[in-house]
Amino acid sequence: MTQSSFIHQSPAVAAIRRAKVDTELGDFTLPRGTELLIPIIAIHYDQTLWGQDANEFNPAGFGLGVAQAAKHPMAFMPFGISARRCVGQNVAVLQAKLAIAMILQRFSFDLSPNYQHAPTKLLTPSFTTTNLFNNNIPNIIPQVRSGRIGDLQDLILTFVG
Ligand code: HEM
Numbered sequence: 001m002t003q004s005s006f007i008h009q010s011p012a013v014a015a016i017r018r019a020k021v022d023t024e025l026g027d028f029t030l031p032r033g034t035e036l037l038i039p040i041i042a043i044h045y046d047q048t049l050w051g052q053d054a055n056e057f058n059p060a061g062f063g064l065g066v067a068q069a070a071k072h073p074m075a076f077m078p079f080g081i082s083a084r085r086c087v088g089q090n091v092a093v094l095q096a097k098l099a100i101a102m103i104l105q106r107f108s109f110d111l112s113p114n115y116q117h118a119p120t121k122l123l124t125p126s127f128t129t130t131n132l133f134n135n136n137i138p139n140i141i142p143q144v145r146s147g148r149i150g151d152l153q154d155l156i157l158t159f160v161g
Contacts, residue, residue: 010078015077020032
């Protein structure tokens with residue numbers, strides 16, 4: 001879940017900060033008022049931080065926890081950083097675990113024979129439960145082996161609206 005939901009499909013693509021005073025940041029001098037965009041999604045795919053397999057789905061890399069998974073402990077920032085990081089983080093993670101548990105209690109999955117690995121870096125506005133279940137793109141999701149697909153859609157809709 002950490003890798004698929006919060007690293008590779010990070011809902012927040014960036015965080016923004018503005019320097020309140022003239023600031024030295026490493027080799028950079030930031031005059032007061034300078035806005036910094038912290039590219040969360042780019043950091044999550046950065047091979048210098050995550051290694052050559054940064055684009056691969058490799059949950060085993062998180063075996064020792066997220067802080068150990070990358071070369072820098074701050075490389076994982078789906079909920080932002082510092083005092084203004086997301087206040088809803090615990091609720092969001094709990095809700096995601098709950099949703100997965102409820103789905104797995106009712107359905108079982110295996111990989112479609114037509115599966116083509118086609119990861120996207122952004123949850124685009126067109127990524128809705130309607131087109132997720134659209135027959136035009138059946139091979140990007142696993143096949144539902146038991147239960148009605150409509151029931152699965154209803155269940156997901158109760159979480160994501
Ligand atoms: C997967 C779900 C979520 C993700 C990925 C996410 C991510 C983020 C990020 C990246 C920020 C900006 C942090 C920064 O600027 O450093 C943020 C801020 C915030 N989030 Fe979330 N969030 C999620 C769910 C939620 C939920 C469920 C709530 C409320 C129950 C929530 C409430 C907030 C609030 C109030 C802030 C502003 C905090 C501040 O400015 O002090 N978020 N979130």
